[in-house]
Amino acid sequence: MEEVTFDPGLIQAIFKHIWTRRALEREKNEGNDGTDCEVGTGTLKKTRTTSANSNALKLSCELLRIFITEAVQRSAMIAEAEGAGKIEGTHLERILPQLLLDF
Template sequence: MDSANTGFDPDLIHAIFKLVWSRTALEREKNEGADALECEVGAATSKKNRPTSANANALKLSCELLRVFVIEAVERAATIAEAEGVNKIEATHLERILPQLLLDF
C-alpha cells in the first residue's frame, strides 16, 4: 500500500487549520471587544493583524500525526470489540478507548 494513498491530504488539513484559525480570530475579536470597555489596548499589539499560516513540512507532519492517531484508535477499539466477541467496531468501543488514547498522545 502506498502511503500517499493512505494518508490525509495536506490541502484538507490546511483547510481545517484555516477554519479553526478564523473561528479563533472571531472569538478573540469578540473577547477583545468586551475587554475594550475595561482597558484600552493599542492596535499594534493585536494578534489579529498577523497572518496565520503553516509551511509544507508542518502540514506533512500534521497529516502523519493524524494518520497514526486514527490507526491507533481503530486498533485499540478493535481490541475492545474482539474482547467482547463482536466483529464490528461501534461508537461505544471508541468512547471507551478515547480517554487513554488522548492521554497517550
C-alpha cells in the same frame, strides 16, 4: 509502498477554519474598541495572518493518520474481546481516555 495519508490541502483548510474562528472569537471577547495589540515591527495581532509551512502540514497529516489508525486498532481489540462483529461508538469511548494520554 507508500501509506495512504490525509491530503495536506484538507488539513490546511481545517487549520485555517479553526484559526479564523478563534480570531473572530478573540475579537468578539476583546471588544472592538479600536486599540490593536502590537506584536512585532509593522504587524498587528488582529491583522497578522496565520499559516503553516508544507513540512508542518505533512507532519500533521502523518500524526493524524497514526492517531486514527491506533484508535481503530484499539477499538477493534475491545470489540473482538466482547464478541462484537463491528466497532461501535462505545468501543471508541472506552479506549479514548488512554489513547489521548498516550498521544
